[in-house]
Every structure is written in C-alpha cells, then in structure tokens.
Amino acid sequence: MKTIEAGALSVAYLESGPADGPVAILLHGFPYDVHAFDAVAERLSGQGWRCVVPYLRGYGATRFLSSDTLRSGQQAALGNDLLAFMDALGIERAVLGGYDWGGRAACIVAALWPERVVGLVSCNGGYNIQDIAGAKHPADPDAEFRYWYQYYFHTERGVEGLSRNRRELTQFIWKLWSPTWNFDQAMFDQSAEAFDNPDFVDVVIHSYRHRFGVAAGDGDLDALEQRLADQPDITVPTVVLDGADDGVHPLQSDDKGARHFTGRYRRAIVPGVGHNFPQEAPEVFADAVVEVGRG
Secondary structure (H helix, E strand, O other): OOEEEEEEEEEEEEEEOOOOEEEEEEEEOOOOOHHHHHHHHHHHEEEEEEEEEEEOOOOOEEEOOOOOOOOOHHHHHHHHHHHHHHHOOOOOOOOEEOOOOOHHHHHHHHHHHHHHHEEEEEEEEOOOOOOOOOHOOOOOOHHHHOHHHHHHHHHHHHHHHHHHHHHHHHHHHHOOOOOOOOHHHHHHHHHHHHHOOHHHHHHHHHHHHHHOOOOOOOOOHHHHHHHHHHHOOOOOOEEEEEEEEOOOOOOOOOOHHHEEEEEOEEEEEEOOOOOHHHHOOHHHHHHHHHHHHOO
C-alpha cells in the first residue's frame, strides 16, 4: 500500500507492474474496494502494464487532508479526485477502467480531459455521468424498486442503518447486485475493512442525496458540476462491459448511452456476471483494458 497527497485527499493505493509500462488506473465502486481489481491487476502487470488502484474518498486508508472539507460524494468530487491523483503521480496519460462510482470518475475525466486518457473501460451502463437535473423525474417502476437503497439513504433512518449495520447492509447489497456470483465470506471481509473508514458513511450518504438534488454540493466544485450538467460526449476509445445478471442495472437491449461515445466504441454483454464486473470476470475486464490501450 502506498499513499500520496492529491487535491483534498491523502490517497491510499496499490501499484503493481513495471514502472515504465503503459498505465492503467483501475477504480472501484460502492460498496467495494481495491481488491475488486486484484486478479485484473495481476493479469495486466504480467503483460507489462503498470496498474494503479486507488481507494476512493471515504474508503480504506484514503483520508481527507482537512476537517473543513465537505465529505462530498458527488460526481464532480470523484472526477476531480481522479485528475488530482494523476497529477500527483505525474501520470500524463492512462487507460481508465472502472465501474459504479469508479466508472463515473473515469467517464468524467475521459469526457472533460480526453488528452489525459488513452482509452476507457466502463461498466454498468457505460455512460456513467449523472443527469442530476433529470433525476427529479421518476423512472419506470422496476428501476424505482431497484433504487430502494438510495431512497433509504435519503432518510435519517438510512444514515443510522448504514452506520450501525454497514457490513450486514453492504453484504446484502453484494448478494442482490450479483446474484450468480458465489463469493465467500473471506472475500467479502477483505473488502469490508475499507468501509471502516471514518468518512465512509458521510461520503456515501452525500453521494446518494446529491445525485437526486436533495443535498447541496461542494461550492468549490460548482463550475465542474455545471460542465457535467451538459452531459458531455466521450471521444476516447471505449469498451463498455455489462453483466447480464447485474441486479441494480438491469440489462437493456437498446444501448441508450452509446450516443455519448463518439470515438471507437464497443459494448459487450457478458452472461453470468453481475454488478462487480472486474472481480467476477477479471479476464474480460483485463482484455478490454489492453484493447483500448492500443489507442
């Protein structure tokens, strides 16, 4: 484990592979951690890639540098963190690969700073930049049902539930979102240590409130959030990976996000895979990184 100061954070991260290899930055989601990419990083580093896997804000050993910083989980914070992390490590260009929150950060940097991105691998629907203005309108009933946890986090009952039962609740979510993935208790426990971060609850609650417009964002990120409100296109080479058994993002036959990708683009639907794509299908994810890494 390494740490580096980057923007508002001291970021904890794993690194493997040769220092002079092509760079892949791999980004986890909620409620997961860096170990989602263990097998992906092993496969890529064995092929000469430098793999960098950071804990997002609110997870693991990543910490805020100031007690005054809003414990924001908004999309602009995640994208800004990733850019600051690349700057701190002196990484000019990299392949970005992520899912869930990490996929959102990767999409944001790919959309707004494409000169820093060789290629993108994104899961769970692909285009993960939130349309916060549109979130006030209800989705279809099936999607609303699947968002129960987000509405739960809008309440003080949800705050207490996540605080008191963070391991039980997150393990329940793992099972719901990846119903065909036979993870064992040791695998979950390894990742669940990341949820003991003192800012985990605050960051998670803010994330799920801000995306629905029920919590104000960090004022320092307003300009960036306004840029994201335009739903910018992504021009870099992209592979989108969707698990056919994803329990939170049900498979859509029509690729609604494809219109936002104007460069080389491929979508793959993989049977037997749920929400935690890189940990459930590491070979497929690693191969996608190599594919987009060709530029």
